[in-house]
Amino acid sequence: MAWIGSVVALAVAGCSDGGRDTTAPAVPIEVSAFASSSVSVHVMWRADPSVAVFEVYRGDTKVLDVTGGRHMVDVGGLTPGTSYSFFVRAKDKAGNVSPASTRVPATTLSVAQGERVPPTAPRDARGQARGKDGATLAWEAATDDVGVTAYDIWQGGVRVHSVTGDHTTAVVTGLRPGTEYHFTVTARDAADNKSPESNPVTVVTEQGTGNGRNTAPTGLRAIPRTAVDGTYVDLTWTPPDVDGTVASYEVYLDGQFLTTVMWGVAPPPGDVRYSLPLGDRPALGHVLKIRGQLPDGTWGVYSDDLVIAAAPAGS
Structure with missing residues (x-):
């Protein structure tokens, strides 16, 4: 299915709500740093799980981008027995960046010769x-x-x-x-x-x-429609009840990964709605399934397969 790559590009280029996201994510909180060795400092923080990237700064210099839902990192390449300060900024998928967190100090350890x-x-x-x-x-x-x-x-x-x-x-x-x-x-x-x-x-x-235990999204529904710029499938589903925020979902078409749906800020409450672009390809007959990224960073169970059928009359 050579056309899947073009669908991914279309899906990733847009926003889940159809408009441009201009809201900066919240500032990371509870930032801490401690020297884990003579040449590295371990930095940790808490933040909204939907944030795409965390920027870690040493002094006023950005030294690392942290992705994948991680809320900690080792900053290496430091000098033994030296004082540093660190802060963190959050950046969402739309490129909006939060203000800086509180600066926290840490001093690298001295190391014994030949250890x-x-x-x-x-x-x-x-x-x-x-x-x-x-x-x-x-x-x-x-x-x-x-x-x-x-x-x-x-x-x-x-x-x-x-x-x-x-x-x-x-x-x-x-x-x-x-x-x-x-x-x-x-x-x-x-x-x-x-x-x-x-x-x-x-x-x-x-x-x-x-x-x-049931981590699968439920109630997946799909209504195909045709617009001037191609075919779309309007999706709706209910997030799994996992005692936390499901910040992103993977969409699979005919058993193959298609795209990721995520938000630059907290996901909207209630059922999720997303318009999936399919370019100039027909929608009917394809099989969809989705799964969510759980609060602990792992992926949940897939939803039931859904065959895309014609929209009901009057929809």
Whole structure:
């Protein structure tokens, strides 16, 4: 289906509400920074999950763009024993940029000459659900020839949180109800040497309202129409009940990924409406399905397949 590429370009070029988005996203909050080694600082923040990009600044210089729904990053290439300041700005898909967050200071660690030995693996890692959307993890401290400076928490091969080396507990938030998660913990020292992983920890979050296990959008409806610039399919669906915001959706046509629907600001309340452009191709007979990106960053279950049929008379 060679025409799919042109459909993606049309879909991505427009806004979900048919108009130009000029509203800047909210300022990131709860910004923090701590030196995770002699050459890096770990910066974390909280923000609207629909934000497309976070711009991280060291002093007045932008050093990183963070995408993919991540709310933390290591800023590397720093000088040992040096003071820095950091702030974060949010940028939405339309290119609108928020004001700067609060500036936070951090001083990189000094490193012992020739420190090359990584810490031991954290031992006896364990965890338990913290309500329907979080988990509390704990472990026995790792050892290092000089000292452990940070612990990193991993979920599904992705680092989801970090704490300083004097902590042996962490709280992971933004999870979804009634879901099984697998975590490991690693330790780092001032030279950024990384330990082996701890034993794996399995946590099942508590059930939320409406069970929380069904993460598929429901009630998908499609009405085809023809306009002067081509064929459109007007879609409507009900977001899944996942105790949080579903900020973006993937649309699949005949089993192939077509485009992503997302908002520069918070999604509109209630049912979702989106006009899907198909260029000069007919709409009837194609099969649609969608899935949403959940508050924990993972993708939910696909909706039921929907065959695009003729619009009802009088619609």
